[in-house]
Amino acid sequence: MAAGTQDAALAPSFAERHAGTIRALRLYARTFARNGSAMLGLAIVLLFLTTAAIGPWIVPFPEDAAGAIHLDIKLQPPDAVHWFGTDEVGNDVFTRVVLGTRVTLQIACIVTGVAMLIGVPLGMIAGFVGGWVQEAIMRVTDVFLSVPGLVLAIAIVGALGPGIVNAMLALSLVWWPGYVRLVQAKTLALKNEIYVQAARSMGASSLRIVFVHILPNCTSPIMVKASMDMGMAILGAASLGFLGLGAQPPFPEWGAMISVARTYLPDWWWYSFFPGVAIAVTVLGFNLLGDGLRDILDPKHRE
Amino acid sequence: MTGPAPLLSVQDFRLEFDTFDGVYKAIDGIGFDLAPGESLGIVGETGCGKSVTAKSVMGLLPSPPARVRGGRILFDGEDLLRVGERRMRAIRGNEIAMIFQDPMTYLNPVFSIGTQLVDVILAHQRARPRAERMTRERARDHAVEMLRRVHLPNPERQLDSYPYQLSGGMRQRVLIAMALSGRPRLLIADEPTTALDVTIQAQILDLIGELRRDLGLSVVMITHDLGVVASVCDRVVVMYAGQIVEDAPVARLFDHPAHPYTRGLLAAVPHPGRPAASLSSIPGSLPNLLDPPAGCRFHGRCPLAGDDCLRPPPTTAVADGHRVACWRAMEAADAGA
Amino acid sequence: MLRFTLRRAVLMVFMLLGLLAITFTISHIAPADPAALAAGPDADRAMIERYRVEYGLDRPMYEQFAIYLQRLLTGNWGKSIHTTRQVWDDLVTYFPNTFELVMFSILIAVALGVPLGVVAAVYQNRPIDHTIRILTVSGVALPMFWLGLMAQLYFALHLGWFPLGGRIEMMTDPPQAITHLLLVDSLLRGQFSTFVEGLHHIVLPAVALCFPALASIIRVNRAEMLETLNQDYIVNARAHGLSTFRIVAVYALKNAMLPTMAMIGLRFGWMLGGTVLVETVFDWPGIGLYAVQAAISSDFEPIMGATIVLGFFFMMTNFVIDLIYGILDPRVREQV
Numbered sequence: 014m015a016a017g018t019q020d021a022a023l024a025p026s027f028a029e030r031h032a033g034t035i036r037a038l039r040l041y042a043r044t045f046a047r048n049g050s051a052m053l054g055l056a057i058v059l060l061f062l063t064t065a066a067i068g069p070w071i072v073p074f075p076e077d078a079a080g081a082i083h084l085d086i087k088l089q090p091p092d093a094v095h096w097f098g099t100d101e102v103g104n105d106v107f108t109r110v111v112l113g114t115r116v117t118l119q120i121a122c123i124v125t126g127v128a129m130l131i132g133v134p135l136g137m138i139a140g141f142v143g144g145w146v147q148e149a150i151m152r153v154t155d156v157f158l159s160v161p162g163l164v165l166a167i168a169i170v171g172a173l174g175p176g177i178v179n180a181m182l183a184l185s186l187v188w189w190p191g192y193v194r195l196v197q198a199k200t201l202a203l204k205n206e207i208y209v210q211a212a213r214s215m216g217a218s219s220l221r222i223v224f225v226h227i228l229p230n231c232t233s234p235i236m237v238k239a240s241m242d243m244g245m246a247i248l249g250a251a252s253l254g255f256l257g258l259g260a261q262p263p264f265p266e267w268g269a270m271i272s273v274a275r276t277y278l279p280d281w282w283w284y285s286f287f288p289g290v291a292i293a294v295t296v297l298g299f300n301l302l303g304d305g306l307r308d309i310l311d312p313k314h315r316e
Numbered sequence: 317m318t319g320p321a322p323l324l325s326v327q328d329f330r331l332e333f334d335t336f337d338g339v340y341k342a343i344d345g346i347g348f349d350l351a352p353g354e355s356l357g358i359v360g361e362t363g364c365g366k367s368v369t370a371k372s373v374m375g376l377l378p379s380p381p382a383r384v385r386g387g388r389i390l391f392d393g394e395d396l397l398r399v400g401e402r403r404m405r406a407i408r409g410n411e412i413a414m415i416f417q418d419p420m421t422y423l424n425p426v427f428s429i430g431t432q433l434v435d436v437i438l439a440h441q442r443a444r445p446r447a448e449r450m451t452r453e454r455a456r457d458h459a460v461e462m463l464r465r466v467h468l469p470n471p472e473r474q475l476d477s478y479p480y481q482l483s484g485g486m487r488q489r490v491l492i493a494m495a496l497s498g499r500p501r502l503l504i505a506d507e508p509t510t511a512l513d514v515t516i517q518a519q520i521l522d523l524i525g526e527l528r529r530d531l532g533l534s535v536v537m538i539t540h541d542l543g544v545v546a547s548v549c550d551r552v553v554v555m556y557a558g559q560i561v562e563d564a565p566v567a568r569l570f571d572h573p574a575h576p577y578t579r580g581l582l583a584a585v586p587h588p589g590r591p592a593a594s595l596s597s598i599p600g601s602l603p604n605l606l607d608p609p610a611g612c613r614f615h616g617r618c619p620l621a622g623d624d625c626l627r628p629p630p631t632t633a634v635a636d637g638h639r640v641a642c643w644r645a646m647e648a649a650d651a652g653a
Numbered sequence: 654m655l656r657f658t659l660r661r662a663v664l665m666v667f668m669l670l671g672l673l674a675i676t677f678t679i680s681h682i683a684p685a686d687p688a689a690l691a692a693g694p695d696a697d698r699a700m701i702e703r704y705r706v707e708y709g710l711d712r713p714m715y716e717q718f719a720i721y722l723q724r725l726l727t728g729n730w731g732k733s734i735h736t737t738r739q740v741w742d743d744l745v746t747y748f749p750n751t752f753e754l755v756m757f758s759i760l761i762a763v764a765l766g767v768p769l770g771v772v773a774a775v776y777q778n779r780p781i782d783h784t785i786r787i788l789t790v791s792g793v794a795l796p797m798f799w800l801g802l803m804a805q806l807y808f809a810l811h812l813g814w815f816p817l818g819g820r821i822e823m824m825t826d827p828p829q830a831i832t833h834l835l836l837v838d839s840l841l842r843g844q845f846s847t848f849v850e851g852l853h854h855i856v857l858p859a860v861a862l863c864f865p866a867l868a869s870i871i872r873v874n875r876a877e878m879l880e881t882l883n884q885d886y887i888v889n890a891r892a893h894g895l896s897t898f899r900i901v902a903v904y905a906l907k908n909a910m911l912p913t914m915a916m917i918g919l920r921f922g923w924m925l926g927g928t929v930l931v932e933t934v935f936d937w938p939g940i941g942l943y944a945v946q947a948a949i950s951s952d953f954e955p956i957m958g959a960t961i962v963l964g965f966f967f968m969m970t971n972f973v974i975d976l977i978y979g980i981l982d983p984r985v986r987e988q989v
Contacts (some may be wrong), residue, residue: 050790152667152671153671155668155671156668156671156672156674156675157675159668159671159672159964159967159968159971160672160675160922160960160963160964160967161922161923161924161925161926161963161964161967162922162923162926163923163925163926163927163929163930164925164926164929164944164959164960164963164964165675165960165964167929167944167945167948167956167960168676168679168944168948168956168957168959168960169679170948171944171947171948171951171953171956171957172679172680172953172956174951175948175949244793244794248796251796252796252797252798252926252929252930255796255798255799255930255933256929256930256933256945256948256949257945257949258945258948258949268796268798271798271799271802275802275934278802278805278806278810279805279806279810279811282806285799285802286803288799289796289799289802289803292796292799293791293794293795293796293799294794296793296794296795296796297790297791297794300790300793300794301790
């Protein structure tokens with residue numbers, strides 16, 4: 014008991030050992046909190062995540078998710094019961110918009126995640142190894158970047174057939190080149206930093222240099238880009254859904270909902286209006302968050 | 317002071333910057349005169365306020381964050397702090413011109429030398445009566461003339477070249493040509509040789525000296541290099557932490573420095589007659605001007621500091637045309653002699 | 654400058670080959686049976702086998718790629734099940750409409766975006782800057798197709814200012830083709846009322862399409878102007894008495910335009926993707942609508958054709974932007 018206390022007194026506490034990191038984090042938090050639009054973005058994203066997590070338990074009409082049919086109350090304007098009105102088979106639009114958050118979050122995470130899994134290692138290899146490996150990787154990346162993303166995604170979905178899984182796959186396949194560019198440039202720059210050169214001269218292995226020195230220094234730009242890309246991926250998936258190439262109705266995906274709803278314009282406007290607002294607000298949230306992150310993590314871009 | 321009316325007279329000038337951390341008191345009540353045809357050096361460490369003084373004369377400090385807190389800057393009797401942007405624009409280049417430290421960054425990278433020079437010349441024409449204004453063709457000829465005047469080789473050809481194609485020395489010549497193209501009476505040179513190689517430095521200083529003689533220019537030379545002062549200036553003002561600590565003719569300053577700070581600066585200059593080991597530097601660094609120390613701002617670093625130095629030092633004339641702001645001025649002068 | 658241009662052109666040929674390699678991969682490797690896909694959904698086994706031999710799908714990959722290139726070069730881009738016409742003919746019909754829409758839209762984006770970016774930078778943190786920021790923040794977040802629908806709802810249906818969709822009215826005869834661009838042809842043929850009608854139809858889709866690009870252009874231009882206005886050469890220009898207008902609109906803007914041009918090139922790609930959405934919303938008879946209709950019915954050849962054409966169009970624009978870059982910045986054209 015006494016020895017334990019003594020040890021605890023001698024060994025630096027967690028707070029002491031990580032004082033530098035904690036100070037840096039506190040500075041980040043303060044800078045971030047001073048930035049109004051970044052805080053708004055964070056609030057929106059948190060709201061979005063919470064909704065996605067507890068959505069099925071808070072919606073007023075859970076059975077409307079898969080497309081229950083209540084023709085007697087179809088196409089009702091917004092009122093106290095149906096906040097966003099009802100659709101052509103009497104489903105509550107509010108319920109379906111709320112449930113859409115979960116699908117949307119899944120799509121955004123998978124697309125961004127897969128793109129990162131492909132792009133980050135490729136970029137690091139290209140930047141670190143150099144030579145013809147770099148040439149090959151970068152030229153392929155250039156070609157992918159030279160085709161408009163959504164167009165290529167449509168081509169891929171066209172080959173694989175419409176559907177939400179194929180849509181996600183297609184979006185992931187067009188999304189990775191951005192990460193290659195980003196990580197390759199950063200790796201190239203870091204490779205010539207004095208501390209990396211020093212580690213190398215002391216005989217550190219390539220793997221160790223990559224994981225200890227390069228990857229941690231790439232995380233902030235990757236995080237910034239990922240946050241922005243979550244928003245863009247949501248837009249992309251909704252676009253494919255709208256075109257009828259992504260999620261298929263009656264699946265509660267925002268783009269697919271609008272794709273059906275547009276045939277009920279202009280008289281039943283609420284049906285397309287609210288899912289659109291949901292997309293816009295969510296994307297806005299991720300963009301503002303990304304902007305805010307960039308402001309604190311990448312001081313060069315600070316205004 | 318007797319003699320001709322000064323061309324430039326800075327009187328009790330004060331200037332601050334608003335920053336996130338508070339008010340930065342960059343210039344605190346400085347004053348000096350410049351006679352027509354005279355060449356004045358302003359010397360001091362980085363951050364002492366010498367460049368800020370120069371930019372204030374030109375009205376080039378953005379406000380906010382800069383804020384003038386008092387004083388006058390008289391040019392030929394006209395207070396530049398109160399003339400307004402319109403008049404100031406006519407003065408810039410036509411009456412007072414300025415050249416800067418780093419010729420690499422002061423030329424626009426995406427326009428040719430000729431375009432930039434001609435633009436400046438044409439801008440000067442607005443201050444002239446309509447009948448005397450130059451046409452674009454005439455301005456181009458004038459540009460060639462100016463480039464020749466600053467000894468740039470192949471001036472006609474150089475008009476079409478871009479800044480990145482010229483060496484640092486050539487760019488500084490172009491900037492000097494630009495500065496002289498409006499036939500100004502006063503040239504302010506803000507560390508014009510700092511970024512250049514030593515041999516080029518000498519050439520540029522020679523050029524400035526030559527132009528001064530031939531055109532009757534007055535020069536304010538801002539520098540941290542006492543060697544530059546010795547070769548081009550008639551008189552020197554030493555600045556420390558936003559204040560003037562000493563003002564003397566060049567020869568007098570070098571032989572009888574009265575302020576301990578000036579003595580420190582002089583001791584830091586390498587000298588052929590002295591072993592390198594005795595090269596001294598002044599310990600410490602500039603005080604924080606967000607919260608300047610009371611009394612003499614140098615006392616924290618001064619070897620002679622005493623209790624009286626906590627009160628603002630009086631400015632005393634230790635000889636004809638030699639003023640110093642220090643409680644220990646005479647001691648310092650004796651010690652240095 | 655000539656060498657610079659040539660180099661870019663050679664580079665573009667390689668990029669085009671890369672693009673064709675992608676479409677080749679998608680159409681020959683991705684699907685389980687490319688022959689079945691190419692033959693169409695209604696083909697029986699014999700037809701599929703005939704296809705396999707005819708298109709060389711039983712040969713090694715590199716040979717197949719050579720055959721693929723040869724096919725494309727000879728104008729045999731396959732047949733559309735959906736329109737029952739040759740894909741090449743369809744593309745020639747639809748592409749000019751897309752070209753017009755996208756060009757009109759990028760014109761709006763640049764013509765509005767650059768000055769607004771400058772204004773926002775010059776009046777940084779003043780009310781006008783904040784107003785412009787609302788535009789830039791919302792521009793990237795609003796889904797383009799939804800924006801199009803809402804624009805239809807309000808400006809076409811509610812206010813009646815613009816037609817709901819389409820290229821021209823059903824009853825109007827398009828001008829006889831010269832350039833295949835309706836706005837240009839109608840002017841060349843002197844059919845002024847058709848021109849006005851075409852213009853009337855293009856406004857809503859073009860505005861909906863330009864929104865994200867407009868937002869990005871303003872954003873980048875503002876940031877670059879802010880940075881440029883702090884440069885030493887701007888101080889130097891002021892020190893020599895140049896007028897504020899000349900300093901901002903010429904000396905600073907030309908420097909700020911370089912990164913802005915790069916952004917315009919990038920966003921052009923977004924627009925080509927977005928045109929698919931906008932054409933669907935506004936029934937615009939362009940290549941995007943064509944591709945989507947084909948994709949929904951798994952009509953393969955038209956999708957690949959449209960992808961190649963849109964990809965090539967994007968490359969051409971970036972080529973042109975590279976050239977403009979070279980004209981603007983002497984350093985770029987030197988470093989060949």
